Amino acid sequence: MAERERRSTPPYGGVFVARSQVMDADDVRRAIWRMAHEIVERNHGLDGVVLIGLQTGGVAMAEAFAEALGEIDGTEPPVGTLDVALYRDDIGIRPVLPEAVTDIPVDLDGAIVVLVDDVLFTGRTIRAALDALNSYGRVRAVQLAVMVDRGHRELPIRPDYVGKNLPTRRDEMVNVSPSGVDLGELVKEAHR
């Protein structure tokens, strides 16, 4: 799970305790591979496609996509990273600090941007990301790829590529890593 989530969700700085594994490492790898094929199919190749991983959970996934796409299509698309902290709608309500410097290596004017994140939840991060993209130029299209769609949307946002639809309770947490997807809770260190 993204470090930002762990630090900024009560109990602050809690520890993620997994209750059940919903995808193992092979499932994650296969899901990346399938979504990569869907990206190529949907865009008739990779012409103009730029992958942008959202800090922090989407960055490693965007790199995994690039590698898979390179094998499928022969060329790896450019990969960038985006930190949406400064565009969030909860600034001043909760602690919001940028985790890393945004790095967009190519001009986004006319590009097809595939935003990549680990978990899609309320949709507020994606709303912020769409806003942030405007500062880099007018993109041709934005598509969204996530490993897990856990529901509870608060905005009219939907993913284009999904690894797994996972029904959850609001207070649960989803942890995505290359070694698998776990469902669990954030627990205060002392209560472990």
Add this chain to the structure above:
Amino acid sequence: MSRHLLSIADLTPADIEQLLRLTDTFAEVSRRAIPKVPALRGKNVVWLFYEDSTRTRLSFEQAAKRLSADTMTFSVGSSSVKKGESLRDTVLTIEAMGVDAVVVRHGSAGVPWQIARWLDDRVSVVNAGDGWHEHPTQALLDCYTIRAHRGSLEGLRIGIVGDIKHSRVARSDVLAYTALGAEVTLVAPPTLLPPSLDGWPVRVGHDLDAVLGDLDVVYLLRMQRERMTEHLVPSLREYADRYGLDVRRAARLRDDALVMHPGPVNRGVEISAEVADLPRSVIIDQVRNGVSVRMAVLYLLLGSGVDKVLGPEIAAHPERLLDLEPEGALQ
């Protein structure tokens, strides 16, 4: 970091490091096609400048605008201070209009602290220079500039040259540089040093030529003619001769040494025109970095919300965390 930025002395080395890291993010914002983020929308920042300033005020103004904050300027020349309004009344009047931060510059040391005491604790105060005392954002942008060129300040030898006595920049710089592990040498004629240097973690020299070859950074201070009412140096020409960085002295600098100056530059006094334009002179970088550093300061104080959750108040009252329950605002 607390609610105010009054002095470098209030910051731990970890606070300074965090601020410099955060500045990288805002430097990236400044490089974008549209260098503006909505982070501080709806926040109101007022400039309370009782002393002249061009670059600091413009730099803060640019920083606030890039964060989408609204700004108001209170400059003494065109205000009711001329009609005899006291500082306290002025501050309370401005507060009543609803502001989130006051950025203050004043000719007397300690005024920002006094203002912080008068204000509601909802309002942040940023010291933009108080008398001869401190100028914390200048020190932070100086640290950021050195770090950008050299990676870190740890173990660097930094010489601060010139009018230390009247310099708030020197006081803040000494605190910040030494907090980050640099060794500081002050170089000035005895008349331009403070009456006492007790407790300053610095070395002192009176001969620039003796230390020049060892320095990683030569930080030249402006000869503050407006504060020079006593005759502390025989003439500016003699000062330039002994302490000015001219071509002859610049040739003796180490290859990777940086030349810095807080501006505005008196060309031909502290630094000769040719040296100010050399590539190793990073004076323009300092100005550029100033905007990014001030964005980081304003964001940390007004936007980050870090004090709400990570500060000691909350540690003492964990029940307040319930008010901050994000209602699933996260993904």
